[in-house]
Amino acid sequence: MSMYDGRSSASDPAQPSNARALEDALAPFEEGLRLQLRSADDILRDAAARKQMAKRSKTVLPVLALGALCAGLVWLDPAYQTETVSTAIGQRATVHLHDGSILTLNTGSQVTVAMHLRSRRMTLVHGEALFDVAHAPIRALERPFKVTANRTMVHDIGTVFNVRTRDTGVDVSVLHGRVRVEAEDGMSRELNAGQAAATRDGHLSSADVRSDAADWRDGRLVLNGTPLRDVVEEIQRYRQTPVILQEGSIGDIRVSGQFELSRLDQLIDLLPSLTPVEVQRRPDGSVRIDARPVRR
Template structure:
């Protein structure tokens, strides 16, 4: 299908601000109309979970869609034509299979949106942590937007954990480019066994790289929490993500204790009961269901 546009006179007057806004609105409407017209063909050409077309039919539809997109000028601006939203509750872990062959594992209390674009695959991680096993597609890169943190890959395995003060990215296979949204020229490349910490609050340590310490990062996918001389305050912050009722420390001094061990994230009540056998602590369950940890 060919989409034609009217030619403007060669001696046109300079465009005013109002005229520019009107033209932008017309262009946006044209893009939306073209997407609506070819949405079914786009789903066939760029797979989403609902697409199950036979290969021969898919190839023919792809050719028609590509010709229409080129004629409409949509290929260059990479518009989105479908999005999928996924959420896990506290204590829940979920696996998502995408139609392009990618596999996502969502940790507890995680929210993300998968956006299908013509020339890219994009994920917006609003909260929590996810593991990405990305199917390779050189011409269609896979990106993750986690607030200030930006991640770009072609095909690889990695985690992205978005926290209130920043984001960590851990790579297990392939290569991953990571940068802060406001500092794209300062991006770093992570190799297997490396991780990046991106701070949203500390400008001096905005982006740093280190080796992954043991199995502390990827164990969560198997329902394990691994702590290696971790300050109790940090360990409890991780445990709290899997525990609905509040967990509190009676005093700051108690929070300076360190904990090591492997625990089951699916039974945080038992984990809290085990802590007094590991550290000089007493655990008290309050009437409101909260748990308080203090020195013994």
């Protein structure tokens, strides 16, 4: 006695006819299925294309990242070289900068030099300095040259110019070319060769500015009817020990002449013969200048 389990054997004669019936039933949908379902060749081609794109991305992305980094550095304008130069009291020095500019420092001065990718920035901490600015042969390669000092910015426009710090501002004078002087309040003024300007307390000032940069650079102190109080101030810049001037109208006495900066003690000794004053030298090296008593 045998039992039927509901499964067809391999020799079931109905199986081929069932397959044919399924193919006949799917025949009307063959074209649609072919459009919906990708062939093995299509799949292989897409895989190869994706692999090629991945290789390109590995090359392009680092290049793009490097380009973005370079653009960021140019925009940020970082300093790639910084140095500080200074002179002691009574000393003068000439410094040749890497860009070809020449920096001349007067007595007791300090300048911080910062070379940036897109600019050149100087800071006159104190004292006086003459800037002879070098310029690129091609305008597109030109980097701005700026000097900051005592709440003032000086922009070079093809120039040799002098900057001197004062108690509350700076004096700026131009030997050649042109500069723009900008005070902290945003007001500015352009100066041409032979002109000078001053700032005080962050504002442009009407203070009288003596343009004597060429004189001190050559080691000379040139006086042309200069008040004695101003003469003493200049002498003091080159001396360690004090020069004390009696208070009062003695400071209004005018002095003229040309003297060597390296021999200012001779000027002190000559004052009694040039003006009605007396000079007293003290053991500590200081000097006192008083009005000569009127003889009766």
